[in-house]
Amino acid sequence: MTREPHGPDSGRSVIRRPASIKDVAAAARVSPTTVSHVLSGNRPVNEQTAARVRSVVNRLGYVPASLARSLQAGSTSVIGLMIPDISNTFFAELAKGAEDAAHDLGYGVILCNTEFDAEREDRYLGMIRSRFIDGMVYASGSPPSRRRLEALMGRFPIALADEEVDGLEGALIATADHEAGGRLVGEHLRELGHRRALMLTGPRELKSGVARAGGFVKAFQGQVTERVGDFKEYSGYRLVSELLAAGDPDFTAVFAANDLMAFGALLALREAGLSVPHDVSVVGFDDIRAASLAHPSLTTVHQPAYDVGRTATAQLLQYVTRGEVPPASRHTLPVELKVRASTAPPAR
Amino acid sequence: MTREPHGPDSGRSVIRRPASIKDVAAAARVSPTTVSHVLSGNRPVNEQTAARVRSVVNRLGYVPASLARSLQAGSTSVIGLMIPDISNTFFAELAKGAEDAAHDLGYGVILCNTEFDAEREDRYLGMIRSRFIDGMVYASGSPPSRRRLEALMGRFPIALADEEVDGLEGALIATADHEAGGRLVGEHLRELGHRRALMLTGPRELKSGVARAGGFVKAFQGQVTERVGDFKEYSGYRLVSELLAAGDPDFTAVFAANDLMAFGALLALREAGLSVPHDVSVVGFDDIRAASLAHPSLTTVHQPAYDVGRTATAQLLQYVTRGEVPPASRHTLPVELKVRASTAPPAR
DNA sequence: GTAGAGATGCAAAACGCTTTGCACAACGGG
DNA sequence: CCCGTTGTGCAAAGCGTTTTGCATCTCTAC
Known part of the structure; x- marks a missing residue:
């Protein structure tokens, strides 16, 4: 633990004032203007002078203050x-x-x-x-x-x-293209042979969710039961559980407006003893990481x-x-x- | 499509120069100093003057340029x-x-x-x-x-x-606390009765992974086979597949140094016809979102x-x-x- | 009546850069 | 010999703030 050499300023790890363009100019015996020109290449500078400036820049570790530059330029x-x-x-x-x-x-x-x-x-x-x-x-x-x-x-x-x-x-x-996504799901389920689907939407205010549902209904061309969720896992679980508890489910496929709700639906179906996809198919939206890792892996719409x-x-x-x-x-x-x-x- | 009223400046959506403190000062017939003081409350200003300044500030929609402020203050x-x-x-x-x-x-x-x-x-x-x-x-x-x-x-x-x-x-x-995490896993598996484990580590250069492995080995106190992965899903899959293909697995539990590799391991085990956790237990590290959503849900160490x-x-x-x-x-x-x-x- | 104190507001410097205008020298072409 | 050009570098203004230091003026107290 050696004692620091001089003054009250010593030991503390306070940041000391960095070199400014003036310091560089003084040390290189030129004006700040010249330093600026050397660095920006904005105007030609005598090569010998420029070299001198550059060497001082290196020695002092000078880096232009971007704040000052931004202020001057009017943008950050x-x-x-x-x-x-x-x-x-x-x-x-x-x-x-x-x-x-x-x-x-x-x-x-x-x-x-x-x-x-x-x-x-x-x-x-x-x-x-x-x-x-x-x-x-x-x-x-x-x-x-x-x-x-x-x-x-x-x-x-x-x-x-x-x-x-x-x-x-x-x-x-x-x-x-949320609507196209919904459409793709509708076509997929229809082509598989589904005729009755349960659609779990998001809140009405969110345009994207509405577009997904719209595209789906249009393309599916079958019977669609709609239930409003909130894009969270639990709401998917709750809505599906309620329908299942109410009696024989009137759907062979579930389209959730996002993956999280789809996971909730998966859980509810599993708890009810239904197998996915044998008894009921499930589709999500978003293609979050977990969609491909889950079991069964989730059919979903990949959002870019x-x-x-x-x-x-x-x-x-x-x-x-x-x-x-x-x-x-x-x-x-x-x-x-x-x-x-x-x-x-x-x-x- | 109505024609814009005046000048070449009109129609284009160019951003016009915002009001500066000088503009405010001029309009309120005071000095920039006074405006600054009104806004910062740094020095008292006559209430009547202050009110006048404030009204001009509102009318002009003046907002101090933070760049200039930062330059002056020396920090952003x-x-x-x-x-x-x-x-x-x-x-x-x-x-x-x-x-x-x-x-x-x-x-x-x-x-x-x-x-x-x-x-x-x-x-x-x-x-x-x-x-x-x-x-x-x-x-x-x-x-x-x-x-x-x-x-x-x-x-x-x-x-x-x-x-x-x-x-x-x-x-x-x-x-x-990576080491403690490894230790927790070791204790958990030991208490369940496991005696032979497979440890999938990350690259040697990454300290955190090394610490996880170290803590695990110390606490498990059983036979540990180590294999080096790269923290990606596929490496977990590959390492486990290779071991299984080589013959009867010499472990009843797998500890992967992160969740992704654990998922890879799950997949390999499933493909080999082994049931998790009945035949083999699997533990991950990180507690990423998918860990709780996967099937079976993954025992893992939650990282803060x-x-x-x-x-x-x-x-x-x-x-x-x-x-x-x-x-x-x-x-x-x-x-x-x-x-x-x-x-x-x-x-x- | 006067000194000290408080209230009030301005001028100017400073922050660190870029840019423009200008000065001076050297040089070549007409 | 003069003018225009090119090379070289500096002074100063400007970007938009904040922060002293001062200058007034008006009280109040003695």
Whole structure:
């Protein structure tokens, strides 16, 4: 434990002031202007002088303060990504796509995880108003924040990813083709020979869920019993259990509007002594990780969460880089039916 | 389609210059100083004047530019979170914890998703050197970036979360108690009556996996066959299949160093006609979502990913807010054994 | 009547960079 | 010999804040 050499400043691990462009200029006996030009290559500099400057830069470990640079440039090359829950694999995939797209253009992404908390959403919305971020990809959606968002939309670059609530038109939107997904499921079950299905939907307010159900009903062309769930596992379990308890089930297939509810349905069927897919087929939506790992593995619709995030971000940045607010436009991304072990022709 | 009223500036959705403090000052016939004081409450201002200023602020929709503020203050209230893959639920949970902790202190989090790509890691490390972020929570770890990290550690606030590679000492570290997790599994299997186990480890370089194996072997006190995997599902499948094909298995239980490999093992056992847990018990590590959804549900060790992220961040910020570099310290977080349906006493 | 104190508001510096305009020298072409 | 050009580098303004340090003015107390 050696004693530190000098002064009161010694031992403590306080961060000392980093070298500024002035320090470099002084040490190289040139003006800050010249240093800037050497580093940016913005104007020619005598090679000998430039070499001297570079050597000082290295010696001092000088790195330009990006804050000052951003202030001067009027943009930060950072955007925000507003999502309700990063631990939800759907949003995690979406975030990955957004990060990739941003990275491609040299942009950074601030993670705005909201838990649908209005106070939190407000704080993050403040980042764009105070111009700390150049734009925002918005995939959240508590109703109060939606209203505030609308006010911002004309003045700041904002894009909607997988918008699930209506009332937000006139924006740049990237979303999966929910209706087509529902249609694919309908066709699949019909072709297997099913004629009576149980459809577990999400809350009515969420557009995506409604679109899934709509596409399904249209394509299935059979008898469909609808029950409203909340996209959580338990609601799938509860709804199916109730129907089974009420008597002989009037369906040979279950289409849940997302995988979680499908898992709940699986559990309820198993508890009732019904075998999947022999007695009843089950289909989900999302293709979360667990869908392929579960037993039986779940037939489901793969949502391109990654592409949704990537597209929304890439589109947004196209305008941000030009200092413009994006115009209204919709980008619908294709979905894919993953047929696995939970569907089969009906036994009866 | 009505024609826009005036000038060349009209129709285009270009963002127009937002109001600055000077604009507000001019409109309220005071100095920028006074505006600043009204807004910050830093010095008293005549109530009548203040009211006038506030009204102008509202009318103009003035929001202080945080960039300028940060430049002046010398910090941005943003930190970075470096992780290899946000779509991995473990890191997503960790990120959520980090975001929560940051939010509590008014900090933002920049998502640095690296895919173990050195170029990408470098770019993000650049953000801290250019002082765009006040600190960094580091949960990634490609070897090249590790070396660069070491150089930065003394000069910038950096914390390690769930560090999985060695060579990085002298840092602030938050990690799960991997060894204790292994021990819990060992005790559990021993108490069930198992005497011969197969241990599927991760790569030798990853400290956490080594610790899990170490704890297990110590506590199990039986015969342990070790096989080295790579933490991916397929390696679990392959290793178990190979052993089964080679003849009568010399184990009644399998402990995989993570859930994914455990799933692979499950699959291999099922294909070989062995029943889990009747013929063989299987245990994983991590407690990812699919663990509870799989069939049979997986006995595993729950890792506090959220807490790891939260703790690392909270600890880091404690020093960042004081403008200090954190000292070396280790925070080990407790794990928990989740006993589910994949373990039972051995049949033979 | 006057000194000290409080209230009130402004000017100016500072944060660290980029960019524009300008000065000076050297040089070649007409 | 003069003018235009090219090379080289600096001074200064500007980006939008916050934070001193001062200058007034008005009280209050003695």
